[in-house]
Amino acid sequence: MSDADAGHDAGEGTDADAPADPMDDVYRVLGPNGEVVGTVPDIPDETLVDIYRDMVTARRFDERAISLQRQGRIGTYAAIEGQEASSVAATHALRDDDPVFYQYREHGAVIARGFPAEYLAYWMGHEAGTAGLADIDVFPLNIGIGAHLPHAVGAAMAFDYRGDDRVACAHFGDGATSEGDFHEAMNFAGVFDAPGVFVCHNNQWAISIPREDQTASPTLAAKAEAYGFEGVRVDGMDPLAVYAVVAEAARKARADGEAGGDRGSDAAAEDANDGSGYDHRPTLIETLEYRFGAHTTADDPSQYRDDEEGDAWRAWDPIPRMEGFLRREGIADDDLIESVREEADDRVAEVIDAAERFEADPADMFGDVYAETTPELKRQKEGLLAAIERHGAEAFLREE
Secondary structure, three states: OOEEEEEEEOOOOOOOOOOOOOOEEEEEOEOOOEOOOOOOOOOOOHHHHHHHHHHHHHHHHHHHHHHHHOOOOOEEEOOOOOOHHHHHHHHOOOOOOOEEEEEOOEEEEEEEEEOOOOHHHHOOOOOOHHHHHHOOOOOOOOOOOOOHOOOOOOOOHHHHOOOOOOEEEEEEEHHHHOOOOHHHHHHHHHHHOOEEEEEEEEOOOOOOEHHHHHHOOOOOHHHHHOOOOEEEEEEOOOHHHHHHHHHHHHHHHHOOOOOOOHHHHHHHHOOOOOOOOOOOEEEEEEOOOOOOOOOOOOOOOOHOOOHHHHHHHHHOHHHHHHHHHHHHOOOOHHHHHHHHHHHHHHHHHHHHHHOOOOOOOOHHHHOOOOOOOOOOHHHHHHHHHHHHHHHHHHHHHHOO
16 A cells, blocks of 8 residues: 555645644545545444544543552553554454554553453553463563564564464554664565564654654655565554554455555566565554653653644544544444443553552562573572561562
8 A cells, every 4th residue: 555545645635724734645534623535444333433442442541540650559651642543443453363562652452452451560560460461462562662573573474484364563663763673673574575564653752852863764664665565654643544554554464476555466476476485565654643742751741842743733633533533424423422431431440450459479570581490580589588578578568
């Protein structure tokens, strides 16, 4: 799916009263008020409502998580506000058994896969809080920037070797494109035609570094050309556009000698007969979006950006856009919108309650360092447990 042929670019079909567009030339389906400006993908009404519900839930989770952090009830947290559409819609465009590799901000992927009750426990410092992700084919989050990308490519290559009809989808930020792991992973994906979908969330800032200081490339999607596969730019705050682009990328990744996107049958045949023996084509997707809040709860964005910049992006908020579309199409009314909000409140409250009931075992910190516990780790573990036994657990607890 190319920028030119995939549907609609950002400059067409807008009226004189439309807000300024900060995204330049991107693939788009919805205008800022939810009006249709491109080709709506074929999505059942119930899935459209699910996408909206998951975005609303992600934002409510964000609000509660930030509040919990300010109260000292969880650790440092990475906010998603403004970026809900890209991770939620991308996940809905995949099959349930397509694994998702995410960085740390794409909570929408976890929510779209069912939102395990133990998820928040991780943000409270319990590594076991990620255990529930394995059941929904989501890999644990990564604090190391871009470190998960080689693993995602490795999983995709394994699917290809085994003949599994699965696609690996990896999420990462624009700052990750400055890491060596990104380039190594993309090179392998291109050389071996790994069935992967690589979603780069360009939220304009890598902490305090603006995108224009990250790279001399005209776009981040353009980097795909160097690795021999397609790069696409999409309005990441438009859930329908994200869904369409990711669904097409996943189809192309699964394709076995078929035409992919706008490449045409001749190009597909060339792929299949180039002597490499591979034909599953990866795609790099650059989602243009904006994080409304701080990089994390340990960040102060007022030190490096001004309010006017954020105001320009607020007009493209993904949740009002999706709500506007659902109302225009007669899919949602006031009752449904209210029920979605109440459900989001209840679901997030359940997750918080489950996380706060979690009882940590000090021995757990030694459990997953190596596949087999080393003698030194065993000595440390025994020493800690003996000290707890001798002095009591209260001696090791922080006073609130």
